[in-house]
Amino acid sequence: TNYVIQQGDVASAEKYAEVARDLDPYNAAAFVCLGSYSLRRSDFNKAKDFILCALDNDAACVEALYNLGLTYRSTNQVEKSMEQFVKLQMVLRHQPEVLFQIANLNEDLGNDEQAIEW
16 A cells, blocks of 8 residues: 555555455554544544554554554644653654654643653
């Protein structure tokens, strides 16, 4: 599906992800893709549902944890977003994208000293 997206055909990529999910309902990657497409369309409830399904199938799926943090952030659930990124940081200790999200969320919460530390 990533190749199809690079070609600019998001609708087809979403259909491929749906086919992958239908063929293997335990395929966390398919649910992550579907969640990403929903997030891209600002359909945050649907994105959250797909991402939670991905985590039900693979609790250690880092893409799902990251996207869940983004989904919470997009719906102004800053504390929940922070929880997700802190969990993810425990797995990906020095991942710049995760560290940036934690610092940025701390700034949003008014924790400037914590933001600088991250």
